[in-house]
Amino acid sequence: MTSKKELLVAALENGTVIDHIPSEHLFEVVSLLGLDSCSNSITIGFNLESQKLGKKGIIKIANRYFHKEEIDRIALVAPNVILSMIRNFRVVEKIKIELPGELVGIAKCPNPKCITNNEPMKTHFKVVNKEEGVVKCLYCERVFDKENLIIR
Numbered sequence: 001m002t003s004k005k006e007l008l009v010a011a012l013e014n015g016t017v018i019d020h021i022p023s024e025h026l027f028e029v030v031s032l033l034g035l036d037s038c039s040n041s042i043t044i045g046f047n048l049e050s051q052k053l054g055k056k057g058i059i060k061i062a063n064r065y066f067h068k069e070e071i072d073r074i075a076l077v078a079p080n081v082i083l084s085m086i087r088n089f090r091v092v093e094k095i096k097i098e099l100p101g102e103l104v105g106i107a108k109c110p111n112p113k114c115i116t117n118n119e120p121m122k123t124h125f126k127v128v129n130k131e132e133g134v135v136k137c138l139y140c141e142r143v144f145d146k147e148n149l150i151i152r
């Protein structure tokens, strides 16, 4: 027995499948990964049934693999996403994306007085609570909810 989901994955010869994206963040993930300006063949499934999430989104990108830094950006808006790397119709690697312990150069500090907003330097946040997405800026030492961060 093959489930529908497995068929979706198997249909891709080479590339990446990003699954379990909450529907409300699907298009954010598309733009964060720059897929709106990418010439690869992309299949997007939106508002698919999911027992875990209610509605979910899935993106299949042909002939494209992602770096750790790009994946960390997805984790910020859509934690628990599953990334499958496909080669020759086979899943060669499967990664569950979670918020990393630290975010370097990914998001802007919401504090306008923070030095990172006034000097050309990389931002650096420590994730103090992964489940609730609470981060602390290492420069101004303020604590923020990840929803308040602006991803750049």
Ligand SMILES: [Zn+2]
Residues within 6 Å of the ligand: 109, 110, 111, 114, 115, 116, 137, 138, 139, 140, 141, 142
């Ligand atoms: Zn700051």
